[in-house]
Amino acid sequence: MKLFDCPHCGHRLYFENAQCLNCSSLVLYDPEQARFALSGGEGVFKCTNADECACNWMAEPGKVFCRACVLNQLIPDLSVEGNRQRWIRVEAAKKRAIYSLLSFGLPVAPKLNPTDEVGLAFDFLADPIGGGPGGERILTGHDNGLITLNVAEADSSEREKRRVEMGENYRTLLGHFRHELGHYYWDRLIRDDPEKLSAFRALFGDDRADYEQALKDHYAKGAPADWQQTHISAYATSHPWEDWAETWAHHLHITDTLEMVHALNFPLGRLETVETNDLPPGDTGGEPQAAPCDPASAPEPFEMILERWLVLSEASNSINRCMGLPDLYPFVISEITARKLAFVHDLLTDLPKGAQVEPTHHDAAA
DSSP states (O other): OOOEEOTTTOOEEOTTOSBOTTTOOBEEEETTTTEEEETTSTTOOBOTTHHHHOOOBBBOTTSSSBTTGGGEEEOOOTTSTTHHHHHHHHHHHHHHHHHHHHHTTOOOOBOSSTTOSSSBEEEEEOOOGGGOGGGOOOOOEEETTEEEEEGGGGSHHHHHHHHHHTTOSOOOHHHHHHHHHHHHHHIIIIITOHHHHHHHHHHHOOTTSOHHHHHHHHHHHOSOTTGGGTOSSSGGGSOHHHHHHHHHHHHHHHHHHHHHHHHTTOOOGGGOOSOOOOOOTTOOOSSOOOOTTOTTSSOOOHHHHHHHHHHHHHHHHHHHHHTTOOOSSOOOOOHHHHHHHHHHHHHHHTSOTTOOOOOOSSOOOO
């Protein structure tokens, strides 16, 4: 994630801003140009959801929704108290996830037909009142491009409760989106490419293993005692698809965070090349520079990115402990996990900017 400039006065803007705090100009984010534009300017129109879920993105040319909101298939029942605020928080997280996809040049387009393999759709649902038959609950997941998210996850207390119940170190809305999107892009980028699929299996394992049985075994037995030697999370041990989705999500966590660190001109040891001067309030440092992990610049070896990340995560975890807070990044990146992250990185940086990745047509793998 970057820092942005107000198109009117040049004051600093953040990704969720809809108004400049310096000059009071109304602004809208343009996802095609990755910058803000003045609301009401030539060709700049609000998304229909601006007044519904605080969307601050421009509507696509000739359309009523922005590039993110057009992906929504179902939204929560807004007549239920609290659901609008939940939707606002869900949308904010979704937009951050989509920002990363667009920055890597990945195809982001709505599903035109429920049976289509290509295209994304989002259902934001709530548990049935009373729990439904047998205590039925909405589960967050991915199915052939359709990503379902339980809006209860937008409540911090509920999300923390589920994190503890699942024995997880980390659970966020943004993490959910990045994980489930990883499943979708596995289908798009790996499944139908024999060379990439072979390389995937050599590193992550054989995806042809029975998925449902693997999950049952995982929930019944848990992860192996030494899982940190080979996987980024305990859940990643359940099946190669989940290992991929977890690793994909962590790659986006790492590159997105380091992009912001670069925008803030934070030094990270000897590997940081930008000047270490502090940014005064409202100053973005002039023309934006490409971050070291920005795919728009020359691809950087993941080893260098990881070295900076280890410096940052150690510092961040130590600072959090000083405040009595949990570690910001409570994960161990082993040598094997680093190779998996590098696999994701190489796949994304080799992708032509704006490429449309179309699969061959056969039954979906997941």
